[in-house]
Amino acid sequence: MKKIIILGGGIGGVVSANLLRKKLPIEYRIILIEKNPVHYFAPSFMWLMTGDRKSSNISTKLERLLNPGIEIIIAEANNIDITNKNVHTSNGNYDYDFLIIALGADLAPELINGYNQDLHTFYSFEGSIKLYERLRKFKSGTIAVVVCSLPYKCPGAPIEGTLLIADYLRKNGLSDKIKINYFTPEPQPMPVAGPELGSSVIKLLESNNVAFHPLYTLERFDTVNREIFFDNKNPEKYDLLVVIPPHRSPQVVRDSGLTNESGWLPVNPQTLETKYENVFAIGDITSVPIPGRWKPDVRMMLPKAGVFAHNQAEIVAERIIDKINQIGSKHFFKGGGYCVIEAGNKKAAFAYGNFYGEPHPEVIMKSVGKKWHLGKVFFEKWWLSSGIKKSIIEVILKFGIKLFRIPIKI
Ligand SMILES: Cc1cc2nc3c(=O)[nH]c(=O)nc-3n(C[C@H](O)[C@H](O)[C@H](O)COP(=O)(O)OP(=O)(O)OC[C@H]3O[C@@H](n4cnc5c(N)ncnc54)[C@H](O)[C@@H]3O)c2cc1C
CATH class of the missing domain: 3.50.50.60 (FAD/NAD(P)-binding domain)
Known part of the structure; x- marks a missing residue:
């Protein structure tokens, strides 16, 4: 056999x-x-x-x-x-x-020029625990979120993480004491999803007081002087550095x-x-x-x-x-996919479409709402459970997908 x-x-x-x-x-x-x-x-x-x-x-x-x-x-x-x-x-x-x-x-932070323990990330289990401890103590200053290189896992995740950092600090009454800068080598957020979706995501970032900096290609970090050097740009200062590390x-x-x-x-x-x-x-x-x-x-x-x-x-x-x-x-894979982008305040956006679409991917984003956040929470519970509990959550998820006419299946 x-x-x-x-x-x-x-x-x-x-x-x-x-x-x-x-x-x-x-x-x-x-x-x-x-x-x-x-x-x-x-x-x-x-x-x-x-x-x-x-x-x-x-x-x-x-x-x-x-x-x-x-x-x-x-x-x-x-x-x-x-x-x-x-x-x-x-x-x-x-x-x-x-x-x-x-x-x-694999995440490969060792490929970063200027890598040391001062870098934080929410891209790993241990990194997220360490970043939580850092955020709890962070009371004022500039946070830099840096996409170090392409490709990286989940195009929406760096945006989502940044919005959740903004939300966490807002809930702690620190919004006006903190500046968040988002740097990426890409021309727009999630370029694979097209310019329209990119503009919606930039608006979402800006409405959460996150400044979006496209076409910033990382050269190196100076963690002693807390400066970031980008190709053909002025150095940028930070107090807390959060990276999306290189992948390989x-x-x-x-x-x-x-x-x-x-x-x-x-x-x-x-x-x-x-x-x-x-x-x-x-x-x-x-x-x-x-x-x-x-x-x-x-x-x-x-x-x-x-x-x-x-x-x-x-x-x-x-x-x-x-x-x-x-x-x-x-059975053929036809390029269908979707993504829930947590936006804070227990709300999320939802993007879906055909990534094999011609002449370019056709991806649509639904506006921010509670139902998308709830969907993500149920998906998490479903994925991590087993036995009868899994079957019950699956029924709830399928009901929600049908009720809201969401074009996905699980
Ligand atoms: C912060 C974050 C948020 C994300 N959010 C989303 C999201 O909302 N939606 C979404 O669709 N995706 C999301 N992703 C991406 C998603 O997690 C990955 O795309 C997905 O896990 C890829 O699945 P995979 O099976 O290819 O690899 P993985 O799930 O990474 O599995 C690979 C496995 O291989 C094992 N392995 C590696 N090397 C070896 C070896 N030599 N020997 C034995 N075992 C080995 C690893 O331990 C691992 O368990 C997110 C990722 C991150 C980091």
């Missing part, structure tokens, strides 16, 4: 493993290899940063998220040997008939020679197949060009986001099942 190995137990890995286990007879082995026995739900890191969640609210044992019958190997993958269909890990070697690579994107593909994927010139793993945009037989890749690790350019010489890429990892995982699971059953697959 066939053996399917899934590398990575994050969003894409969990969804694909569960669907394969649900649909394939038990004789087919589903093996998930993940280095971390605890699963952290990244979209909630920002609530950890504002003290709205405790660590235990946004993390769970990985095994609680996985259906019975999935073999879980807690180990670090060190080498992917495509020729011999084998994965070497810190806990033995595993051969496969089908391989799904869902290893995500996990070392095992680079060392195994699977990345292209982008540094990521190229796949067929519709089938998620790599150029190697029966090897698929999904989620943040992939490099997927999409229609449109945001600069004459820069192609747009499918954003790295959990919603895509989730949808792609379902497509790949279905395609593997069709391959096993020797039927032509009708």
Whole structure:
């Protein structure tokens, strides 16, 4: 019987493993290899940063998220040997008939010129806890939020985090003692979603007293004098520095020679197949060009986001099942995605659309409201729960999606 190995137990890995286990007879082995026995739900890191969640609210044992019958190997993958269909890990070697690579994107703060412990981030679990402690003591001054480089996970997350920092300080009566600057090398927020959405997001930032600075390409930080140096711009002063660190593909994927010139793993945009037989890749690790350019010489890429990892995982699971059953697959990833942007005050905006749209992605943003925030909270609870509780939350979520005619499915 066939053996399917899934590398990575994050969003894409969990969804694909569960669907394969649900649909394939038990004789087919589903093996998930993940280095971390605890699963952290990244979209909630920002609530950890504002003290709205405790660590235990946004993390769970990985095994609680996985259906019975999935073999879980807690180990670090060190080498992917495509020729011999084998994965070497810190806990033995595993051969496969089908391989799904869902290893995500690593944060690489060490690539920052001028990196030291003075930098804060809400892009990691530990970083969010540390930033909460810092924000509690921060009473006045300038906060700089800096997108260090592209690409980064979830185009909406840096905006969301900044709005939540503004909201936290406002609630503590500090708005007029604090200035927030947002610097990014991009020409607008979320360029992949088009200029109209960019203008709406800039308005949202400005209405929360956040100054948006586009086309600021980071050169280095001087953490002694608290200055940021950008390409062709005057240095900027700060009192508190919050960064979206550089991202790169996990070392095992680079060392195994699977990345292209982008540094990521190229796949067929519709089938998620790599150029190697029966090897698929999904989620943040992939490099997927999409229609449109945001600069004459820069192609747009499918954003790295959990919603895509989730949808792609379902497509790949279905395609593997069709391959096993020797039927032509009708399952294709069509580029649909959405994003909830927390705006503070328990409200959020909602953007959705077709990222494969021609001649450029077609993304629409719905105005800020409580229902989108509630949707995000329910999604968080649904993702992190199991058993009967999960089924109940799923019914509530599906009812809400139908009631508000939201063009998504879970
Ligand atoms: C602050 C923040 C907020 C976000 N908010 C949203 C949001 O609102 N909506 C949204 O759609 N997306 C959001 N995202 C992005 C989302 O979390 C990622 O896009 C998503 O997790 C990608 O899924 P994945 O399966 O590709 O990778 P991941 O979920 O990152 O999983 C990769 C897994 O591989 C494991 N791994 C890596 N290397 C190895 C190795 N060598 N051996 C074994 N295991 C390994 C990792 O431990 C990890 O568990 C957010 C991200 C952040 C940081």
